[in-house]
Amino acid sequence: MREMIVSELSLAMQEIAHGFAHFLPRLIVMLIIAFVGWVVAYLVKALLRSILHLMKFDKVSENAGASEFLQQAALPSASELVSRFAFWVAWIGVIMLGVSVLGIGGLQQHVSQFFLFLPRLLVALFIIFFGFLAASFFSRAALLAAVNANLPSPRLLSLSIRVIIVFFVVSMVFEELGLAEQTVLLAFGIAFGAGMLGLAIAFGLGGKDLAREFLEKRLAREGGHEKEEEPSPL
C-alpha cells in the first residue's frame, strides 16, 4: 500500500512539476509582458500628460469649473487624472493581450469582451466628465444671472438646473454602458415630463400673479424704469 501511495505521489509530483514546468515559461513571459506593459503604460501616461499640458487642458477644466469640483472631491488635477486613467487602461490592456496570447482558456472571450467594452467605457467617462462640467458651469451661470436680476430663489433655480443636467448626463451614461437602458430612459422620461407638467401647473395656477409681476418687471426694465432706481454706473 505504501509503495502505491509513494508511486502515486511521485507520479502526481511529476505531473505537477511537468505542468509547472510547462506553465512556468508562460508565467515568466506573462510577467515580462506585464513589465513591458507597465513601461508602455508609463510612457503613454507621460506622453498624454505633456500633450494635455500643451493643450492647457488644466486651464480649460479650470475655466469650466471642473478643477474646483475635483479639488472638492480630493482628486488630482484633470490632466493628471486623465493621464493616470490612460496608464491603467494601457497596462490592463497589455496584460489582457498577454493573457489571451498565452491561451489560458476561457479567458479569451472575456478579454475580447473587455476590449469591446473599453470604447464605451471611455465614452461614458467622457460624458460624465463633460456632463458634470456643464452642470457645474450652467448651474453657476444660472445662479449668477438670477442673483443679478434679483429673481427669487436663485439657489433653487441653480440647483434645479444642476440636477436636470446631472440626471440627463447619468441617463446618457447608463444608455451608453448598456445598463438597464429601457428602465433608465423611461424613468428619465417620466421624471422630465412630470417636472414640466408640475411647473406648468404651478405657473399657470399658483404662480400667475408672480408670473405677471415677473413679466411686467421684464418689460418695464426695457422701458428704462429701472434707471430711476439706479443711477447709471458708467
Next chain:
Amino acid sequence: MNVGEVDLLVGLPTHNNAETVGTVVQAIQTGILKNFTRERAVILNVDGGSKDTTCDVVTASSISDIRRAYNTHALRTLPAISVRYGSSPSSETALHTILAAADLVRAKACAVISPESVTIEPEWVSRLLHPIYREHYDYVAPLYRRPKFDGILVTNLIYPMTRAIYGQSVREPYPSEFGFSGDFGNQFLLSHNWRDEHGQFGTELEMFLNAAGSGLKITQSFLGTKGRAENRSDDLVAAMRRTVGVLFLSMDANFERWSADMSRHTGLAANPEYEIISDSSRVNRKRLKQMFSDGVSQLDSVLRSILSPSTVGSLHQIAALDEESFRYPADLWARTVYEFAASHHHSVMSRDHIVQALVPLYRGRALTFMVENRNSSAMEIENSIENLCGEFEQLRPYLLDAWNDGKRGSHA
C-alpha cells in the same frame, strides 16, 4: 480715400444713431471751422451695420464745393465720410478702422466722439484736439459735468484701480470721447492684438491703459455735460463685463508694467465738475441692500472660491446689518476688488462668472457711497473718492501677493 493727407481726423462710431448723429456732426463741423480754420480735417463715420439713415445723414453734411455751407464759412473742403466696417456693432472693430484710417491719412491729431452725445458743444472738438495738435500731448481723456451719483462704477472701481495700478489719475479711463495723437494711434494699431476676445467692447480702455503703460503724455480736458440718448438701457452686468472684465484682462497683459513700483504719479490737476443737477436720491436703498445681501448669501459657494475666508466673513457680517447701519467700508471694498482681480488672473472659474459675481457686491458699495454722500458737496465727494483711492493704493502690495500667490478660495 480721396481725402489725402489731413491734420485732424474725427472718428464717429455709429450704429443706428440717425436721430442724434446729425446734431453731433454739425457740432463737430462748427468746432473744426471755428478753432481749426486752416487745418485740413476729415470726419470719419465708422458704422456697424446701421439699418437707418445714419450714414446718409453724415455724408450729406460734407462741406465741399458741391454744396454751399450753412452759416459758418469754410475756408477749405471738410469731407464727412462714412465707412461700413461690419454688419453688427463692435467698438473694437470701429476703433480699429478709425486707427487704420488715421494712419492712411497721416493725421496728426485725432478724436473719437460718441454719436449719442446730444449735449455736445462745438468746443468739445477743440478741447480734445487742441492739447494734441498744439500742445503735443499723446492722449486726452475727457472730464464731464455729471449728476453726483452718475458713474459710480467708474468713481468707485475703475478710477481708483487704474490709478493705483498704473499711477494715472485719469477720471474717465473708459471714455466714449477721447483724443489721441497720430503717432500713438499708429503705435497702438500695430501693437494691439486685434481680436474679439474682449467681447465686442472695451478697446477704449485698452487704449488708455496702453498709453498709461507706455509712459506717454496724458492729459484730461473738461468737455461739458455728459449726455446720452434717452432710451439706452444700461445693463449693469454688461457694463461690468465691458469695463471690469477688460480691466482685469489688461492686468494680465500689462503685468510687467504695473507690478514694478509705480511711485511716480502723473499728477493731473484737473478736477471734474460735479454739478448737483438733479436730486437723484430716488435710490431704492432697500432694494440695493437686499440685492447685496441676497447676493452674498446666494453666491456664498462662488464667493468662497474667489475670495479669502476673512473677506467672505466680513461680507457676511455687513450683509447681516440692517439697512440703516449698513456700510461697505472702503478698505474692504478695495480688498474685495483686488481679490477678484487675482482670482480672475488665476481663472479659478470661468472668468465671465467671476465678473458677474462682483455685481451684487458692487451694488452694496454703490449704496454705501450714495448714502455717505447724499448731502455732500462736490468737494466732499471728491475727498471721499480720494480716500477710496488711498485705500486702493495702500493695498497694492496685497494685490501683488494675491496675484503671485495662486492660492485662493476655501480649499482645505
Next chain:
Amino acid sequence: MVEKVDAAWYKRAVIYQVHVRAFYDSNGDGIGDFQGLAQRLDYLRDLGIDAIWLMPFFPSPLRDDGYDIADYFSVHPSYGTLDDFKSFLTAAHQRQIRVIVEMVLNHTSDQHPWFQESRSSRENPRRDWYVWSESDTRYKGTRIIFLDTEMSNWAWDPISKEYYWHRFFSHQPDLNYDNPTVREQMWEVMRFWLDLGVDGFRLDAVPYLVEREGTSCENLPETHAIIKELRARVDLDFPGRMLLAEANQWPADLRPYFGEGDEFHMAFHFPLMPRMFMGLKLEDRKPITEILQQTPEIPPSCQWALFLRNHDELTLEMVTDIERDYMYDSYALNKTMRINLGIRRRLAPLLDNDRRRIELMNGMLFSLPGTPIIYYGDEIGMGDNVNLGDRNGVRTPMQWNGGWNGGFSAADPEGLYSPLLLNPVYGFQAINVASQKRSEHSLLSWMQHIIRVRRSTAVFGAGSIEFLYPANHRVLAYVRQLGEETILVVNNLASTAQAVELDLRNYKGRIPIEMFGKNLFPRIGTLPYLLTLGPYQFFWFRLRKL
C-alpha cells in the same frame, strides 16, 4: 486800322497791361516813353498778345501814379507828345495789336484847371462840376477806399471854404455826374481819343460816379444810366470799340454793369483772383469753384476780364475776414507787404519764384472763362520791391537785358523814375528778356507757347464752362465747350502728386489729345477716367470725336 468788323475781338484776345513810363526809355531821361514803347512793339507781337492796355499817361502831378489827371487831351511830357502817341498807335495797329486806354471818369486831379476854377469861388461856372458841401456829414456811411491814408471821403477846401467829395485820395476830387455839362464834357474826352483810333477804354472807378443820400454811393441806377448812354454813343459812332469796367465788386453786383449787353463789354472779375491764390495755398479747389458757381451769367456779347496781378495791390476786399487773414499769413507775413486791404507783391514773389506754380496759375488764367490780362513783366517773372512806397514796388522798370539799367534806359541809374531790382534772385541780371529769349525753356518762351496754344482755339475765350467735381478736392477740372469743340482742363493744385478719377461719361468714345504735345491719351470709356498729375501740373485736352 485794324478791321472794325470784328466786333467781338475782345473775347478772343490776350491783353497786356503796361505803363508807358515803365516799359522803355528812348530818350535817356530815365522815364519810359511812347517812342520807346513803339520800339518794343515787336517784342509784344512775338509774345503773341492781341491788345495793350495802357495805364494813364495824361498830364498829371503823379500823386497817384497818373490816376489824378490834370489834362484829358494831352500826353504827359515825360512820356512824349501827342504825336508820339499817334505814331505809337499806328505802329501798334500795323502789328495787329489793339490799344486800350485808361480813362478816369470819376475824378480829376486837384491840379486840373476845371477844379482850379471850381474851387476858386462858389459862384464860378464850374462850381457845379464837382461835389461840394457845407458839411462833411452828407453821404454818411460810405466806405473809404484808401484806408491807409484817408480818414474821410470829404476834404476841406480852404479856398472856397466848403467840403468837396473824393472817393479816393483827397487830391482827387470827384466830378459831379449829376451835372449834364460834366457828362457831355466827359463824352468829348472819350470821343477825342476814339477819333485818334484807340480801340477801347478801361474806365476806372465806375461804381462811384453818382452819389445819393442814404445809399452806399456805389452802383447806383443813375450810374448805370450814364454808362448806358456812353455805350450807346460808342456803338453808334465807333462800332467795335470796347469798354472795360473797373469795379471791385461781388460778381452779383458786377452783373448790372453788363446791362443787357448795353453797358460795358467787359468787366474785371475781381473776386476770382484772390481765390485762385487761396486755392493754391490751401491745395483745395473749393474757393475757386465756389466763386465761379456764384458768378452770374452775362450777356453773350460780354466778357469777364481775368488777371493774376496788376498795378494795384492784390486786393482782399472781396473775401471774408478769415480768408483775408489766411491770405495775409500765407502770402504777406511781412507787414510791409500789406497795403489797404491787399498785398502789394508781384506774381513771381507771391509764388516763391516757383516755376511750376507760375505755370499753373497762368494755365488757369488762360483756360478759365474770360479774357486774360498779363501784367507787364510777369511774363518773365519779374520781382518786386516792397520798400518803395504805396504800390510802386510792382511798377519797377521792365528788365530787358543784363546790361546798363537792365536795358531800360541810358540814363544814370539814380535818375530813373524808380530804382531797378538788383537782388540776385529777381534783379535785372537774373531776370530779363534777352536771356530768356535765348532759351526755349525759359518762362518767356513758355508764355509764348501757351498763348499760341490758347489762340489755336476760340473755346477758351468764348466757350461755356462745366465743372467736374472729382472726389479728390485738390484737383480743379472743368470742360470748356464751343459748338463742336470740347476741351478738358485738369489742374493739380497740390504740391504733391495726385491721382484723380473724372466722370467723363458724357464724352464717352472721345480721344483726349493733350494740347501742348499733341499726344493721344487713352480713349474715354464708361469707367471713371484716371489721370495722374505731378505737383502743380495741369493738362489741356482737346476731346476729339473720331
